[in-house]
Amino acid sequence: MADIDPKTGRSNEFLLEAEDALNALGTNLVRLGRCVKAGVIDHTILNSVFRSAHTIKGMAGVFESDTLATLTHSLEDALDTLRLGRALLTEDVMDSLFSAYEVMQRMIEERRKEPGPEALDPERTFLTEIANIKRSLSITLSPHAKGATQADGAGAKKELSGDILGVLTEYELYRLKENLRHGKKVFIVNTRFSLEDLERGYANFTELLKSRSEVIATLPSTKTSPQVFSFDILIASDKGKAELLDIVKRCGYEFSIRQISENNGLEKKHEDRQGRPPLQVIRDADQTVKPRKESLRRSSSSIRVEIAKIESVMNSISDLGVLKTGISDLSARLRNEPGLSFYGIEISRIERHLERKLSELRDSVLDVRMVPVGELFGRYETFLSRLARQSGKEISIVVSGGSTEIDKHIIEELADPLMHIIRNAVDHAIEPPHARESMGKPRAGRITLSAHQTGNHAVIEIRDDGAGIDEDLVSRKAVEKGMVSPDNIKKLSRHDVLELLFAPGFTTRDTVSETSGRGVGMDVVKENITRLGGIIDLATEKGRGTRVVLTIPVTLAIIRAMIVEDGGERYALPLSSAIEIIELRSDSAEDIKQHGVIAYNERDVPCVRLKEFFKGPAGEEEGSMLYGIMVGVAEHRLCIVVKRLVEELDIVIKPLSRTIKAQGIAGAADMGEKGAMLVVDAAGMLEGVNNRLA
Amino acid sequence: MNSGDAKGHLRWKELALNSIAPSVGDYDGAGASDAKDALTVVCFSIGAEEFAIPVSDAVEVIKPRPLVPVPNMPDYIRGILCHRGEMLTVVDFRRRLGLSHPDHDADARILIVSCWDIKAGSFVEKMGGVREVPKASVRDAGKGAEGRFAGFVKGVLESEGKEIYLLDTYSMVEPHAAYEQ
Numbered sequence: 001m002a003d004i005d006p007k008t009g010r011s012n013e014f015l016l017e018a019e020d021a022l023n024a025l026g027t028n029l030v031r032l033g034r035c036v037k038a039g040v041i042d043h044t045i046l047n048s049v050f051r052s053a054h055t056i057k058g059m060a061g062v063f064e065s066d067t068l069a070t071l072t073h074s075l076e077d078a079l080d081t082l083r084l085g086r087a088l089l090t091e092d093v094m095d096s097l098f099s100a101y102e103v104m105q106r107m108i109e110e111r112r113k114e115p116g117p118e119a120l121d122p123e124r125t126f127l128t129e130i131a132n133i134k135r136s137l138s139i140t141l142s143p144h145a146k147g148a149t150q151a152d153g154a155g156a157k158k159e160l161s162g163d164i165l166g167v168l169t170e171y172e173l174y175r176l177k178e179n180l181r182h183g184k185k186v187f188i189v190n191t192r193f194s195l196e197d198l199e200r201g202y203a204n205f206t207e208l209l210k211s212r213s214e215v216i217a218t219l220p221s222t223k224t225s226p227q228v229f230s231f232d233i234l235i236a237s238d239k240g241k242a243e244l245l246d247i248v249k250r251c252g253y254e255f256s257i258r259q260i261s262e263n264n265g266l267e268k269k270h271e272d273r274q275g276r277p278p279l280q281v282i283r284d285a286d287q288t289v290k291p292r293k294e295s296l297r298r299s300s301s302s303i304r305v306e307i308a309k310i311e312s313v314m315n316s317i318s319d320l321g322v323l324k325t326g327i328s329d330l331s332a333r334l335r336n337e338p339g340l341s342f343y344g345i346e347i348s349r350i351e352r353h354l355e356r357k358l359s360e361l362r363d364s365v366l367d368v369r370m371v372p373v374g375e376l377f378g379r380y381e382t383f384l385s386r387l388a389r390q391s392g393k394e395i396s397i398v399v400s401g402g403s404t405e406i407d408k409h410i411i412e413e414l415a416d417p418l419m420h421i422i423r424n425a426v427d428h429a430i431e432p433p434h435a436r437e438s439m440g441k442p443r444a445g446r447i448t449l450s451a452h453q454t455g456n457h458a459v460i461e462i463r464d465d466g467a468g469i470d471e472d473l474v475s476r477k478a479v480e481k482g483m484v485s486p487d488n489i490k491k492l493s494r495h496d497v498l499e500l501l502f503a504p505g506f507t508t509r510d511t512v513s514e515t516s517g518r519g520v521g522m523d524v525v526k527e528n529i530t531r532l533g534g535i536i537d538l539a540t541e542k543g544r545g546t547r548v549v550l551t552i553p554v555t556l557a558i559i560r561a562m563i564v565e566d567g568g569e570r571y572a573l574p575l576s577s578a579i580e581i582i583e584l585r586s587d588s589a590e591d592i593k594q595h596g597v598i599a600y601n602e603r604d605v606p607c608v609r610l611k612e613f614f615k616g617p618a619g620e621e622e623g624s625m626l627y628g629i630m631v632g633v634a635e636h637r638l639c640i641v642v643k644r645l646v647e648e649l650d651i652v653i654k655p656l657s658r659t660i661k662a663q664g665i666a667g668a669a670d671m672g673e674k675g676a677m678l679v680v681d682a683a684g685m686l687e688g689v690n691n692r693l694a
Numbered sequence: 695m696n697s698g699d700a701k702g703h704l705r706w707k708e709l710a711l712n713s714i715a716p717s718v719g720d721y722d723g724a725g726a727s728d729a730k731d732a733l734t735v736v737c738f739s740i741g742a743e744e745f746a747i748p749v750s751d752a753v754e755v756i757k758p759r760p761l762v763p764v765p766n767m768p769d770y771i772r773g774i775l776c777h778r779g780e781m782l783t784v785v786d787f788r789r790r791l792g793l794s795h796p797d798h799d800a801d802a803r804i805l806i807v808s809c810w811d812i813k814a815g816s817f818v819e820k821m822g823g824v825r826e827v828p829k830a831s832v833r834d835a836g837k838g839a840e841g842r843f844a845g846f847v848k849g850v851l852e853s854e855g856k857e858i859y860l861l862d863t864y865s866m867v868e869p870h871a872a873y874e875q
Contacts, residue, residue, distance in 0.1 A: 016738060226851075310729055329815075359872050569763075614765030614766065615765055626741075641778065654776070654780070654781045655781065656774060656781050656783070657765070657774075657781060657782060657783040657812065657813065657814060660764055660767065660771065660774070660783050662765060663766070665764065665765075668762065668774055668776065668781045669777040669779065670781075674773065675759065675760050675762060675775070676762045676774050676776075676781060677762065678762060678764065678775040
């Protein structure tokens with residue numbers, strides 16, 4: 001761990017980049033798939049798919065992976081054929097493209113694993129799959145009527161000087177012809193940027209052009225000097241020149257537009273010198289005679305950081321917090337010391353300042369770990385469109401609240417549970433298109449992923465408008481599988497029946513399908529969410545759909561905990577698992593003692609006295625007021641009863657040694673001078689209580 | 695895992711300088727303790743008995759601090775202790791060995807040991823020192839020791855006329871089957 005082989009370090013970096021490229025490819029493929037369905041192919045998307053494939057091909061070289069190189073190579077070939085209009089992009093082709101994408105994804109995943117002696121094998125296993133994809137690509141790519149475009153555009157060719165035509169790539173030439181064939185007007189826009197402004201200016205400028213026209217090619221102009229870069233941008237648009245001028249003027253860059261058309265051989269030149277004059281900059285540059293420096297600087301200002309590094313910063317911060325407590329104790333002692341109280345007050349002032357700075361530091365480090373949940377949602381778009389194709393259902397996905405930020409670690413832990421929930425929705429909930437139509441629902445099922453933050457928690461909601469969960473079917477299956485006896489099943493409430501879904505191995509399917517029916521799924525969801533200290537809520541209405549709500553803490557690194565006291569001992573109880581804290585007056589406390597349950601939100605929630613859970617039944621005690629802390633673990637609830645609430649603190653949980661396995665204890669927190677404090681594990685307590693009841 | 699050994703030696707040198715434990719052995723020689731013919735051990739006493747563990751298992755010695763008891767543990771687990779950012783389980787060697795000696799903790803120390811993948815604190819009554827003994831002088835645990843400290847004693851060595859039981863550190867601090875479910 002400590003010694004990082006520079007080679008592996010580098011290849012890790014490439015892996016990350018490859019993943020990014022692959023993600024981009026995936027998103028664009030989905031968009032392309034939508035285009036194909038709609039019957040209008042957006043060539044800019046097609047072109048970006050081609051570019052991503054090309055990038056990945058380049059990375060294959062870095063990985064020294066021949067299989068990946070072969071695959072990306074044939075993918076690139078196929079895409080090139082497509083974008084040059086030599087073949088039609090049909091749904092079949094899309095399928096082949098998607099499967100190529102999936103294989104690539106798996107290959108990258110393989111690469112991520114520890115290289116071992118078996119490292120060569122996955123390469124070989126992929127070979128047959130690649131051969132299949134190559135075959136299907138060559139079959140599905142039926143040659144398109146060529147030549148039709150040949151005759152057109154001859155006029156424009158005359159207008160463009162020989163050198164321009166010479167530098168256009170085959171693809172650019174094809175787009176030029178296509179645009180002319182569709183009666184679009186072709187312009188050459190000349191613009192320049194100073195070196196300082198090159199990257200941003202060019203991006204802004206082309207972005208503006210793209211909104212009103214198609215950018216066919218960008219050609220460096222002969223007027224380029226070391227300080228000023230001049231470009232000729234070849235665009236096609238159905239707008240007139242005046243209109244284009246109007247739009248482009250807004251950006252404030254110097255430019256000129258020249259129209260090229262069959263009818264008009266005259267070159268109209270229109271100079272526009274509005275806005276910020278770049279000339280001034282140029283003159284400055286001339287005076288200082290700055291030689292153009294070669295630079296390998298990248299313009300991106302973000303970096304990738306290993307999560308472990310952030311974790312170690314986090315640990316140092318918590319150590320600092322412990323030291324700070326020492327200072328505050330010292331200042332308290334000094335304040336009581338005659339003659340030294342002045343210093344005590346002074347130290348405590350500094351200490352308060354330190355505390356503020358520390359919490360700022362902690363917040364900003366926590367912030368670094370946060371990533372928008374939209375990044376996670378995006379992964380399901382590809383996944384869903386594939387799932388929909390496989391199941392023959394029509395599904396649209398709606399995403400909202402993607403900017404909600406969650407700890408990177410939690411995002412990764414959520415990936416699998418979300419996948420299972422979505423898979424369940426597609427397999428069990430969404431009806432086939434014809435069935436939906438006959439019920440008066442839209443043909444395409446809709447899956448909504450949304451997220452928002454409430455306090456320290458993020459709420460993620462997965463909603464479908466499918467069939468809902470058939471509770472009778474669930475009960476019947478549970479009896480069939482012998483999970484519940486026929487007598488008991490009648491006693492179960494609606495809520496309890498839904499809880500059966502989370503039992504390991506439970507499935508309502510009789511046959512195992514490609515995507516589900518193996519009975520693994522909801523128990524994985526439960527396990528992962530529970531580990532995160534999250535809560536699952538399930539609501540369903542027959543015929544209307546199902547809603548799964550996951551409430552999870554935004555971060556795990558530092559936990560807000562309630563320090564409670566019971567039976568003379570202090571414990572920290574993570575507030576992430578607490579739903580509500582309730583006061584228990586003597587009469588309700590007595591009631592709990594007798595029945596062991598408390599009514600909460602129309603449910604009977606089991607209650608447990610914290611000290612009794614850890615130390616066994618204890619005698620009566622003085623005092624009447626108790627507190628109940630309602631905790632939720634997945635779909636379960638438990639009320640933990642304590643004598644006293646002490647304070648709320650931020651703590652860092654440290655695991656106990658392997659030599660200790662105590663049920664109901666998640667670990668311990670370092671409280672500095674005060675030693676350690678046990679942290680209550682709500683999930684473990686719940687399990688313990690359930691075991692005792694059973 | 696192996697780096698623990700090196701650290702162990704280092705800390706023992708610190709220990710000698712701080713003179714928390716009375717010095718007996720040659721500390722500088724401790725680094726070379728793994729030589730084929732010699733065995734360096736750390737000694738401590740419980741009641742009238744003397745015990746030792748290999749110096750390579752020892753990390754450092756600290757004064758007792760308040761421990762946090764953990765519920766539902768066997769009585770020889772005294773609790774946990776946060777030391778240098780780690781949560782250590784503290785095992786009471788006296789209770790672990792079944793020695794019913796009255797608790798008087800004035801000289802007691804917590805000896806931190808690291809063995810295989812376990813790092814733990816061990817509550818010992820009185821620290822001895824570090825001694826180097828010829829390996830050949832370690833004899834197999836006799837019947838008497840077997841009976842009294844079954845499973846914990848690796849061998850018996852004699853030093854200055856006293857019998858010292860060489861303990862198997864791992865079995866002293868390992869997770870016990872009784873509560874490992």
